[in-house]
Amino acid sequence: MxxxxxxxxxxxxxxxxxxxxxxxxxxxxxxxxxxxxxxxAYRPLKFACETIIEEYEDEIFSLIAQETHYLADKLCSEKSDLCETSANHTEL
Incomplete structure (x- = not known):
């Protein structure tokens, strides 16, 4: 971070x-x-990441359990609706 x-x-x-x-x-x-x-300066990013993980913890574990392909896209776009739809979410 x-x-x-x-x-x-x-x-x-x-x-x-x-x-x-x-x-x-x-x-x-x-x-x-x-x-x-x-x-x-990284503390706001750390807090934001921890908050997102806490809020979407169940969805994250569900996707991991299903061995979902394109996990980053599903988490960012479909489950949390925090990102615009894109096939290029390499930061997650």
Whole structure:
């Protein structure tokens, strides 16, 4: 969760979490991991994730028990209705 930061659109005031850290397969990953970041800025994201998991706990376990394919899409779009329909939910 430390790989994300909370940004606010200056016009719409909409707040979103954006990933700023590279992924393991990225070329600069090894260099990036040598840096140390400590911030309480990730706490809103952690709280949001924990809240979503608590609220949809039964649905999550149900989908896992069914060995559902495309689990991220089902959780994000169908079960929680938190995301627009998309086949590209790689962040979950």
């Amino acid at each position: 430390n790989d994300y930061k909370l940004e606010e659109d200056p016009v719409t005031k909409e707040r979103t979490f954006k990933r700023f850290a590279p992924r393991k397969g990225d070329k600069i990953y090894q260099e990036f991991k040598q840096l140390y970041f400590y911030s309480d």
